[in-house]
Amino acid sequence: MTTIEDQPPGRLARLVRAAMLGFYRRRGWTAVGEVPAPRRFVIIAAPHTSNWDFLYYLGLTADLGIRAHFMGKHSLFRWPIGGFMRQMGGIPVDRRGGLDHVRQMVAEFARRDEFMLTIAPEGTRGKTKKWRTGFYHIAVAAKVPMVVGLMDYGRKAGGLGPLIWPTGDFRADMEKILAVYRDCTPKYPDRAVRSISDIVGDAEGAMT
Template structure:
């Protein structure tokens, strides 16, 4: 498989990232942590309880000087938005005919020398019954670590925390993740995980 890297962001994408970074800083946010090397990992974006989370996270990544990627429906990558979406870090996912999202992202990791894929496993801004496990399946199959990304509205700090290599024991690995998030204040705390069961679910054998 041919190895590729991203095209540099165009003027519109740079302007949007600059605006988001300015909004992030004007609202009093500060970045903490460092970017792990090599820059090939999955970033958990949580807690995810508000549309502001995405805006703040893009400001955070701009502050860290990284170009994080995110998955988007294939329909979003058509003219006239296709180039802009890709320059902002979007990666199209084709789920037509039961397309395998996990394998598509594993292939992306294989194609790129630098790839930091951001996933919001809660899958909703409301209260989730459990996290979706796609991010974990991708990490296992692509043999890449998981990095805990966070936005703490109590302290107005955001950044990248622990790096965790998935072991195949989802509950044990997510306990390490929960240890970070249990001390992190979401914009709407009532919507976020309050126990490990809010992440793995009461029925761990059921597919997410």
């Protein structure tokens, strides 16, 4: 395995993280939970019902002292903003040539000693009845656990919940994850996926 290290954050990236941390704290948010070791896992960012989720999440990661990563379209990593995107934790995903994002992220896990990949399974801040299952496939193929990410607007507390290893039984694993989220209040509760029946079905067939 060829281990790679992240590009150190530049001045602009440090200023943005500091600004988000200050904003997060001024709004009365606090961080809960601990960062599991080793720092190699998929962070499930749900429910994702508002653009505010991302801003508060940046403050949360700064508060917890972690450098989480996220996927982005490869065209966003060109000059002039490419360097900044990488310094903020962005990982380019190139869908040209038939490569899917699952295989690309599994390869990233294989190249890194530390990699905390954040994925919003709802894929949108709007109302949805399905979760995209790429986060689960990545965890299974990379042989890494999933960590439940929480942004609880009821308590103004954000953090990392329990670590859950994928077993290959998609329904059973999703039940464990949703059980954690049932006590978490999103900004717009009516937009959040709450029922196991909303996220299984075709996904179960894909795992067999």
